[in-house]
Amino acid sequence: MVNFRFSPEQEQFRDTVRRFAQTAIAPLYQAGDTNKTFPRRQMEAMAALGLTGLRIPEAFGGSLQPCVVSGIAAEEIGRADFNCAYFVEQNAFLGDLLHRFASPALKARYLPGMADGSEVMGIALTEPAAGSDAANLSAKAERQGDVYLLSGEKTSVTFAGAMDHCIVFAKTDLEAGARGVSAFVVGANWPGASCTVLPSIGSKCLLRGTLSMDHVRVPRDHLIGEEGQGFRVIMSGFDYARAIIALMALGTAAQSLDETIAYVKEREAFGRPIAKFEGVQFPIAEAHTMIEAARLLCYQCLWLKDEGLPHTKEAAMCKWWGPKLAVEVIHQCLLLHGHYGYVDDMPFDQRMRDVMGLEIGDGTAQIQKIVIARELMGREVLPYR
Numbered sequence: 069m070v071n072f073r074f075s076p077e078q079e080q081f082r083d084t085v086r087r088f089a090q091t092a093i094a095p096l097y098q099a100g101d102t103n104k105t106f107p108r109r110q111m112e113a114m115a116a117l118g119l120t121g122l123r124i125p126e127a128f129g130g131s132l133q134p135c136v137v138s139g140i141a142a143e144e145i146g147r148a149d150f151n152c153a154y155f156v157e158q159n160a161f162l163g164d165l166l167h168r169f170a171s172p173a174l175k176a177r178y179l180p181g182m183a184d185g186s187e188v189m190g191i192a193l194t195e196p197a198a199g200s201d202a203a204n205l206s207a208k209a210e211r212q213g214d215v216y217l218l219s220g221e222k223t224s225v226t227f228a229g230a231m232d233h234c235i236v237f238a239k240t241d242l243e244a245g246a247r248g249v250s251a252f253v254v255g256a257n258w259p260g261a262s263c264t265v266l267p268s269i270g271s272k273c274l275l276r277g278t279l280s281m282d283h284v285r286v287p288r289d290h291l292i293g294e295e296g297q298g299f300r301v302i303m304s305g306f307d308y309a310r311a312i313i314a315l316m317a318l319g320t321a322a323q324s325l326d327e328t329i330a331y332v333k334e335r336e337a338f339g340r341p342i343a344k345f346e347g348v349q350f351p352i353a354e355a356h357t358m359i360e361a362a363r364l365l366c367y368q369c370l371w372l373k374d375e376g377l378p379h380t381k382e383a384a385m386c387k388w389w390g391p392k393l394a395v396e397v398i399h400q401c402l403l404l405h406g407h408y409g410y411v412d413d414m415p416f417d418q419r420m421r422d423v424m425g426l427e428i429g430d431g432t433a434q435i436q437k438i439v440i441a442r443e444l445m446g447r448e449v450l451p452y453r
């Protein structure tokens with residue numbers, strides 16, 4: 069049986085989030101690009117609506133919804149403010165990860181704050197010399213009695229300039245490749261830890277930056293899962309988070325398209341609304357077609373995850389296509405606004421710059437296509453290891 073309908077509760081949830089996002093979130097979007105202030109107030113308002121706890125169990129202050137619900141939230145917040153949609157995606161991804169792998173004490177310590185919006189949790193995997201080749205880490209964690217000493221340099225960490233804690237990946241066994249990687253919760257302000265902000269071309273308010281660690285003392289109970297499980301931990305969550313990322317981007321593109329449709333029906337050239345020209349209609353029709361197709365792929369992926377079915381290939385398909393398509397659609401929308409689209413106070417260039425970040429973040433298109441090829445043709449086609 070195939071059913072493409074959201075449940076009445078999900079439709080109601082979408083309406084509620086859309087109304088909230090358009091009134092409480094959207095008006096602040098462009099200010100974040102100018103003043104580069106972390107959108108804490110928006111995050112707290114989203115938390116009050118339950119949007120930061122969608123993958124956190126009730127016992128820890130969340131509501132543990134199906135993944136499809138996180139997708140709806142990400143899409144609707146993405147329509148209003150792509151950057152605030154990170155709070156849905158990152159908390160779903162990291163909340164889920166802690167819920168499934170952390171000890172009860174660790175969950176009790178960090179999940180309630182994530183759900184109620186008082187805790188900003190980042191993730192630090194990337195290093196200056198290890199991005200796509202994510203297992204090739206240099207950061208190390210040495211066990212000394214009841215603590216691990218973490219040292220190394222992490223970079224490109226979203227929220228670095230605002231986070232309270234961070235899930236850090238470091239080697240507990242330097243010789244063991246991916247199997248030597250472990251995951252820890254680390255305080256961004258603990259002795260030996262320091263963060264700096266990298267000037268970015270987009271998502272400026274999210275304060276992406278570096279995390280330096282010099283013998284940071286991390287309690288042993290802040291290890292997530294077992295030693296050497298870090299890679300398994302992260303890869304198990306990356307998959308469906310990729311569909312949520314694509315929905316954030318597609319929400320931003322869909323909003324741009326709606327605004328463009330309204331504009332071309334008003335704007336006149338050659339004595340008629342420009343919407344009457346095929347050259348204007350066709351790119352709009354094409355954009356709508358592709359957004360719809362990509363959305364369906366994303367919701368299929370989230371549904372597969374909710375059903376406990378394999379979805380690695382679908383997630384990688386969403387991730388390489390969704391943000392790329394969104395950037396292309398937003399660019400087209402800018403062009404259909406003529407010179408007005410190029411004026412600074414229109415949101416299109418910011419949307420393009422913001423969405424473009426997640427063509428790279430969480431794995432580039434090339435890496436996603438390698439995953440798809442591996443799923444289609446087997447591990448023997450991998451170009452490495």
Ligand SMILES: Cc1cc2nc3c(=O)[nH]c(=O)nc-3n(C[C@H](O)[C@H](O)[C@H](O)COP(=O)(O)OP(=O)(O)OC[C@H]3O[C@@H](n4cnc5c(N)ncnc54)[C@H](O)[C@@H]3O)c2cc1C
Pocket residue numbers: 190191192193194198199200201223224225226227271276425426428429430431432433434435451
């Ligand atoms: C907006 C944004 C947010 C981010 N947030 C975080 C975060 O919160 N935490 C975190 O840890 N990291 C984060 N990152 C980092 C991100 O995950 C990495 O930038 C990404 O994985 C790519 O790594 P790299 O930048 O080192 O590029 P590289 O690995 O150096 O790749 C450079 C280029 O080579 C290509 N390439 C590399 N290997 C191959 C291959 N085998 N085949 C074909 N092409 C290849 C890549 O696709 C890319 O085009 C973020 C990045 C951005 C832009």
